[in-house]
Amino acid sequence: MNDTSQCFDVDAALAALEAQLAPLVAADPDAVMVGVETGGAWIAERLHARFGLTAPLGTLNISFYRDDFSTIGLHPSVGPSRIEADIDGRTVILVDDVLYTGRTVRAALNELFDYGRPAAVKLAVLVDRGARELxxxxxxxxxxxxxxxxxxxxxxxxxxxxLEMR
Structure with a gap:
Protein backbone atom coordinates (compact mmCIF):
# COMPACT_ATOMS: atom_id res chain seq x y z
CA MET A 1 0.00 0.00 0.00
CA ASN A 2 1.38 3.45 -0.84
CA ASP A 3 0.95 6.68 1.14
CA THR A 4 -2.02 7.81 -0.97
CA SER A 5 -4.08 4.81 0.20
CA GLN A 6 -6.13 4.61 3.35
CA CYS A 7 -7.81 1.53 4.85
CA PHE A 8 -11.02 1.51 6.87
CA ASP A 9 -12.33 -0.89 9.51
CA VAL A 10 -14.79 -3.05 7.57
CA ASP A 11 -15.96 -4.88 10.69
CA ALA A 12 -16.87 -1.62 12.44
CA ALA A 13 -18.70 -0.33 9.35
CA LEU A 14 -20.55 -3.64 9.00
CA ALA A 15 -21.53 -3.56 12.69
CA ALA A 16 -22.85 0.01 12.32
CA LEU A 17 -24.81 -0.97 9.21
CA GLU A 18 -26.26 -3.99 11.01
CA ALA A 19 -27.31 -1.82 13.97
CA GLN A 20 -29.11 0.62 11.67
CA LEU A 21 -30.84 -2.19 9.77
CA ALA A 22 -31.96 -4.08 12.89
CA PRO A 23 -35.13 -2.01 13.47
CA LEU A 24 -36.11 -2.33 9.79
CA VAL A 25 -35.69 -6.10 9.87
CA ALA A 26 -37.49 -6.40 13.23
CA ALA A 27 -40.44 -4.44 11.84
CA ASP A 28 -40.57 -6.58 8.69
CA PRO A 29 -38.98 -10.04 9.18
CA ASP A 30 -40.47 -11.15 5.83
CA ALA A 31 -38.22 -8.68 3.97
CA VAL A 32 -36.17 -9.91 1.02
CA MET A 33 -32.48 -8.98 1.00
CA VAL A 34 -30.82 -8.41 -2.38
CA GLY A 35 -27.15 -7.56 -2.89
CA VAL A 36 -25.70 -5.72 -5.88
CA GLU A 37 -22.81 -7.71 -7.37
CA THR A 38 -20.09 -7.94 -6.31
CA GLY A 39 -19.35 -5.97 -3.16
CA GLY A 40 -23.00 -5.48 -2.23
CA ALA A 41 -23.57 -9.22 -2.53
CA TRP A 42 -20.68 -9.91 -0.13
CA ILE A 43 -22.15 -7.49 2.41
CA ALA A 44 -25.69 -8.81 1.91
CA GLU A 45 -24.51 -12.39 2.47
CA ARG A 46 -23.12 -11.47 5.88
CA LEU A 47 -26.15 -9.40 6.88
CA HIS A 48 -28.60 -12.06 5.68
CA ALA A 49 -26.88 -14.67 7.86
CA ARG A 50 -26.69 -12.38 10.91
CA PHE A 51 -30.39 -11.49 10.73
CA GLY A 52 -31.47 -15.05 9.93
CA LEU A 53 -33.86 -13.91 7.21
CA THR A 54 -36.05 -16.72 5.87
CA ALA A 55 -36.44 -15.44 2.30
CA PRO A 56 -33.54 -16.56 0.11
CA LEU A 57 -30.80 -14.01 -0.47
CA GLY A 58 -30.93 -12.47 -3.93
CA THR A 59 -28.20 -10.93 -6.08
CA LEU A 60 -28.37 -8.41 -8.91
CA ASN A 61 -26.02 -8.07 -11.85
CA ILE A 62 -26.77 -4.56 -13.09
CA SER A 63 -24.33 -4.65 -16.03
CA PHE A 64 -26.98 -4.29 -18.73
CA TYR A 65 -28.78 -1.54 -16.80
CA ARG A 66 -25.79 0.76 -16.31
CA ASP A 67 -25.82 4.05 -18.20
CA ASP A 68 -22.09 3.64 -18.91
CA PHE A 69 -22.42 0.12 -20.36
CA SER A 70 -21.36 1.27 -23.83
CA THR A 71 -18.06 2.61 -22.48
CA ILE A 72 -17.12 0.06 -19.80
CA GLY A 73 -18.74 -3.14 -21.13
CA LEU A 74 -19.42 -6.24 -19.04
CA HIS A 75 -17.48 -7.17 -15.92
CA PRO A 76 -16.21 -10.67 -16.76
CA SER A 77 -16.48 -12.21 -13.27
CA VAL A 78 -20.04 -11.24 -12.39
CA GLY A 79 -22.75 -13.87 -12.79
CA PRO A 80 -26.41 -13.45 -13.69
CA SER A 81 -28.98 -11.92 -11.36
CA ARG A 82 -30.73 -14.35 -9.04
CA ILE A 83 -33.84 -13.51 -7.03
CA GLU A 84 -35.73 -16.64 -6.02
CA ALA A 85 -38.16 -14.99 -3.59
CA ASP A 86 -41.38 -13.39 -4.77
CA ILE A 87 -40.84 -9.66 -4.18
CA ASP A 88 -44.35 -8.50 -5.13
CA GLY A 89 -45.82 -6.55 -2.21
CA ARG A 90 -42.81 -7.21 0.04
CA THR A 91 -40.09 -4.99 1.41
CA VAL A 92 -36.76 -5.40 -0.38
CA ILE A 93 -33.54 -4.45 1.39
CA LEU A 94 -31.18 -3.49 -1.42
CA VAL A 95 -27.54 -3.74 -0.32
CA ASP A 96 -24.54 -2.15 -2.01
CA ASP A 97 -20.97 -1.55 -0.93
CA VAL A 98 -20.49 2.13 -1.87
CA LEU A 99 -23.09 4.83 -2.56
CA TYR A 100 -21.60 7.59 -4.67
CA THR A 101 -23.37 9.19 -7.65
CA GLY A 102 -26.56 7.13 -7.33
CA ARG A 103 -26.24 5.63 -10.79
CA THR A 104 -25.70 2.10 -9.49
CA VAL A 105 -28.85 2.41 -7.36
CA ARG A 106 -30.83 3.58 -10.40
CA ALA A 107 -29.61 0.62 -12.43
CA ALA A 108 -30.35 -1.79 -9.55
CA LEU A 109 -33.92 -0.48 -9.20
CA ASN A 110 -34.50 -0.92 -12.94
CA GLU A 111 -33.31 -4.53 -12.71
CA LEU A 112 -35.20 -5.18 -9.46
CA PHE A 113 -38.53 -4.09 -10.94
CA ASP A 114 -38.07 -6.66 -13.71
CA TYR A 115 -38.63 -9.23 -10.93
CA GLY A 116 -41.78 -7.68 -9.49
CA ARG A 117 -43.28 -4.72 -7.68
CA PRO A 118 -42.05 -4.48 -4.09
CA ALA A 119 -44.10 -2.66 -1.45
CA ALA A 120 -40.94 -0.74 -0.48
CA VAL A 121 -37.23 -0.73 -1.22
CA LYS A 122 -34.84 0.13 1.62
CA LEU A 123 -31.26 0.99 0.64
CA ALA A 124 -28.42 -0.25 2.85
CA VAL A 125 -24.83 0.70 2.02
CA LEU A 126 -21.54 -0.06 3.70
CA VAL A 127 -20.11 3.35 2.70
CA ASP A 128 -21.83 6.59 1.69
CA ARG A 129 -19.23 8.87 0.14
CA GLY A 130 -21.56 11.73 -0.83
CA ALA A 131 -21.39 13.68 -4.13
CA ARG A 132 -24.71 12.42 -5.49
CA GLU A 133 -25.70 13.04 -9.11
CA LEU A 134 -29.11 11.40 -8.70
CA LEU A 163 -12.11 -1.41 2.32
CA GLU A 164 -9.54 0.92 0.82
CA MET A 165 -9.52 4.49 -0.45
CA ARG A 166 -7.14 5.36 -3.26
Missing amino acids: PFAADATGLQIDIERGRQIKLTGPEPLR
Missing part, protein backbone atom coordinates in the same frame (compact mmCIF):
# COMPACT_ATOMS: atom_id res chain seq x y z
CA PRO A 135 -31.54 11.93 -5.79
CA PHE A 136 -30.97 8.79 -3.70
CA ALA A 137 -30.31 8.45 0.02
CA ALA A 138 -29.48 5.34 2.04
CA ASP A 139 -31.85 4.12 4.76
CA ALA A 140 -28.91 2.53 6.58
CA THR A 141 -25.20 3.35 6.31
CA GLY A 142 -22.16 1.73 7.90
CA LEU A 143 -19.69 4.55 7.27
CA GLN A 144 -20.18 8.06 5.92
CA ILE A 145 -17.19 9.91 4.50
CA ASP A 146 -16.76 12.88 2.21
CA ILE A 147 -13.92 12.53 -0.26
CA GLU A 148 -13.02 14.50 -3.32
CA ARG A 149 -13.83 13.34 -6.84
CA GLY A 150 -11.04 11.39 -8.42
CA ARG A 151 -10.51 9.29 -5.27
CA GLN A 152 -11.92 5.80 -5.19
CA ILE A 153 -13.28 3.62 -2.39
CA LYS A 154 -12.99 -0.07 -3.19
CA LEU A 155 -14.24 -3.11 -1.30
CA THR A 156 -12.26 -6.25 -2.06
CA GLY A 157 -13.04 -9.75 -0.89
CA PRO A 158 -14.88 -11.87 -0.24
CA GLU A 159 -12.46 -13.25 2.36
CA PRO A 160 -11.26 -11.16 3.98
CA LEU A 161 -13.25 -8.04 3.22
CA ARG A 162 -11.02 -5.00 2.85
Whole structure:
Protein backbone atom coordinates (compact mmCIF):
# COMPACT_ATOMS: atom_id res chain seq x y z
CA MET A 1 0.00 0.00 0.00
CA ASN A 2 1.38 3.45 -0.84
CA ASP A 3 0.95 6.68 1.14
CA THR A 4 -2.02 7.81 -0.97
CA SER A 5 -4.08 4.81 0.20
CA GLN A 6 -6.13 4.61 3.35
CA CYS A 7 -7.81 1.53 4.85
CA PHE A 8 -11.02 1.51 6.87
CA ASP A 9 -12.33 -0.89 9.51
CA VAL A 10 -14.79 -3.05 7.57
CA ASP A 11 -15.96 -4.88 10.69
CA ALA A 12 -16.87 -1.62 12.44
CA ALA A 13 -18.70 -0.33 9.35
CA LEU A 14 -20.55 -3.64 9.00
CA ALA A 15 -21.53 -3.56 12.69
CA ALA A 16 -22.85 0.01 12.32
CA LEU A 17 -24.81 -0.97 9.21
CA GLU A 18 -26.26 -3.99 11.01
CA ALA A 19 -27.31 -1.82 13.97
CA GLN A 20 -29.11 0.62 11.67
CA LEU A 21 -30.84 -2.19 9.77
CA ALA A 22 -31.96 -4.08 12.89
CA PRO A 23 -35.13 -2.01 13.47
CA LEU A 24 -36.11 -2.33 9.79
CA VAL A 25 -35.69 -6.10 9.87
CA ALA A 26 -37.49 -6.40 13.23
CA ALA A 27 -40.44 -4.44 11.84
CA ASP A 28 -40.57 -6.58 8.69
CA PRO A 29 -38.98 -10.04 9.18
CA ASP A 30 -40.47 -11.15 5.83
CA ALA A 31 -38.22 -8.68 3.97
CA VAL A 32 -36.17 -9.91 1.02
CA MET A 33 -32.48 -8.98 1.00
CA VAL A 34 -30.82 -8.41 -2.38
CA GLY A 35 -27.15 -7.56 -2.89
CA VAL A 36 -25.70 -5.72 -5.88
CA GLU A 37 -22.81 -7.71 -7.37
CA THR A 38 -20.09 -7.94 -6.31
CA GLY A 39 -19.35 -5.97 -3.16
CA GLY A 40 -23.00 -5.48 -2.23
CA ALA A 41 -23.57 -9.22 -2.53
CA TRP A 42 -20.68 -9.91 -0.13
CA ILE A 43 -22.15 -7.49 2.41
CA ALA A 44 -25.69 -8.81 1.91
CA GLU A 45 -24.51 -12.39 2.47
CA ARG A 46 -23.12 -11.47 5.88
CA LEU A 47 -26.15 -9.40 6.88
CA HIS A 48 -28.60 -12.06 5.68
CA ALA A 49 -26.88 -14.67 7.86
CA ARG A 50 -26.69 -12.38 10.91
CA PHE A 51 -30.39 -11.49 10.73
CA GLY A 52 -31.47 -15.05 9.93
CA LEU A 53 -33.86 -13.91 7.21
CA THR A 54 -36.05 -16.72 5.87
CA ALA A 55 -36.44 -15.44 2.30
CA PRO A 56 -33.54 -16.56 0.11
CA LEU A 57 -30.80 -14.01 -0.47
CA GLY A 58 -30.93 -12.47 -3.93
CA THR A 59 -28.20 -10.93 -6.08
CA LEU A 60 -28.37 -8.41 -8.91
CA ASN A 61 -26.02 -8.07 -11.85
CA ILE A 62 -26.77 -4.56 -13.09
CA SER A 63 -24.33 -4.65 -16.03
CA PHE A 64 -26.98 -4.29 -18.73
CA TYR A 65 -28.78 -1.54 -16.80
CA ARG A 66 -25.79 0.76 -16.31
CA ASP A 67 -25.82 4.05 -18.20
CA ASP A 68 -22.09 3.64 -18.91
CA PHE A 69 -22.42 0.12 -20.36
CA SER A 70 -21.36 1.27 -23.83
CA THR A 71 -18.06 2.61 -22.48
CA ILE A 72 -17.12 0.06 -19.80
CA GLY A 73 -18.74 -3.14 -21.13
CA LEU A 74 -19.42 -6.24 -19.04
CA HIS A 75 -17.48 -7.17 -15.92
CA PRO A 76 -16.21 -10.67 -16.76
CA SER A 77 -16.48 -12.21 -13.27
CA VAL A 78 -20.04 -11.24 -12.39
CA GLY A 79 -22.75 -13.87 -12.79
CA PRO A 80 -26.41 -13.45 -13.69
CA SER A 81 -28.98 -11.92 -11.36
CA ARG A 82 -30.73 -14.35 -9.04
CA ILE A 83 -33.84 -13.51 -7.03
CA GLU A 84 -35.73 -16.64 -6.02
CA ALA A 85 -38.16 -14.99 -3.59
CA ASP A 86 -41.38 -13.39 -4.77
CA ILE A 87 -40.84 -9.66 -4.18
CA ASP A 88 -44.35 -8.50 -5.13
CA GLY A 89 -45.82 -6.55 -2.21
CA ARG A 90 -42.81 -7.21 0.04
CA THR A 91 -40.09 -4.99 1.41
CA VAL A 92 -36.76 -5.40 -0.38
CA ILE A 93 -33.54 -4.45 1.39
CA LEU A 94 -31.18 -3.49 -1.42
CA VAL A 95 -27.54 -3.74 -0.32
CA ASP A 96 -24.54 -2.15 -2.01
CA ASP A 97 -20.97 -1.55 -0.93
CA VAL A 98 -20.49 2.13 -1.87
CA LEU A 99 -23.09 4.83 -2.56
CA TYR A 100 -21.60 7.59 -4.67
CA THR A 101 -23.37 9.19 -7.65
CA GLY A 102 -26.56 7.13 -7.33
CA ARG A 103 -26.24 5.63 -10.79
CA THR A 104 -25.70 2.10 -9.49
CA VAL A 105 -28.85 2.41 -7.36
CA ARG A 106 -30.83 3.58 -10.40
CA ALA A 107 -29.61 0.62 -12.43
CA ALA A 108 -30.35 -1.79 -9.55
CA LEU A 109 -33.92 -0.48 -9.20
CA ASN A 110 -34.50 -0.92 -12.94
CA GLU A 111 -33.31 -4.53 -12.71
CA LEU A 112 -35.20 -5.18 -9.46
CA PHE A 113 -38.53 -4.09 -10.94
CA ASP A 114 -38.07 -6.66 -13.71
CA TYR A 115 -38.63 -9.23 -10.93
CA GLY A 116 -41.78 -7.68 -9.49
CA ARG A 117 -43.28 -4.72 -7.68
CA PRO A 118 -42.05 -4.48 -4.09
CA ALA A 119 -44.10 -2.66 -1.45
CA ALA A 120 -40.94 -0.74 -0.48
CA VAL A 121 -37.23 -0.73 -1.22
CA LYS A 122 -34.84 0.13 1.62
CA LEU A 123 -31.26 0.99 0.64
CA ALA A 124 -28.42 -0.25 2.85
CA VAL A 125 -24.83 0.70 2.02
CA LEU A 126 -21.54 -0.06 3.70
CA VAL A 127 -20.11 3.35 2.70
CA ASP A 128 -21.83 6.59 1.69
CA ARG A 129 -19.23 8.87 0.14
CA GLY A 130 -21.56 11.73 -0.83
CA ALA A 131 -21.39 13.68 -4.13
CA ARG A 132 -24.71 12.42 -5.49
CA GLU A 133 -25.70 13.04 -9.11
CA LEU A 134 -29.11 11.40 -8.70
CA PRO A 135 -31.54 11.93 -5.79
CA PHE A 136 -30.97 8.79 -3.70
CA ALA A 137 -30.31 8.45 0.02
CA ALA A 138 -29.48 5.34 2.04
CA ASP A 139 -31.85 4.12 4.76
CA ALA A 140 -28.91 2.53 6.58
CA THR A 141 -25.20 3.35 6.31
CA GLY A 142 -22.16 1.73 7.90
CA LEU A 143 -19.69 4.55 7.27
CA GLN A 144 -20.18 8.06 5.92
CA ILE A 145 -17.19 9.91 4.50
CA ASP A 146 -16.76 12.88 2.21
CA ILE A 147 -13.92 12.53 -0.26
CA GLU A 148 -13.02 14.50 -3.32
CA ARG A 149 -13.83 13.34 -6.84
CA GLY A 150 -11.04 11.39 -8.42
CA ARG A 151 -10.51 9.29 -5.27
CA GLN A 152 -11.92 5.80 -5.19
CA ILE A 153 -13.28 3.62 -2.39
CA LYS A 154 -12.99 -0.07 -3.19
CA LEU A 155 -14.24 -3.11 -1.30
CA THR A 156 -12.26 -6.25 -2.06
CA GLY A 157 -13.04 -9.75 -0.89
CA PRO A 158 -14.88 -11.87 -0.24
CA GLU A 159 -12.46 -13.25 2.36
CA PRO A 160 -11.26 -11.16 3.98
CA LEU A 161 -13.25 -8.04 3.22
CA ARG A 162 -11.02 -5.00 2.85
CA LEU A 163 -12.11 -1.41 2.32
CA GLU A 164 -9.54 0.92 0.82
CA MET A 165 -9.52 4.49 -0.45
CA ARG A 166 -7.14 5.36 -3.26
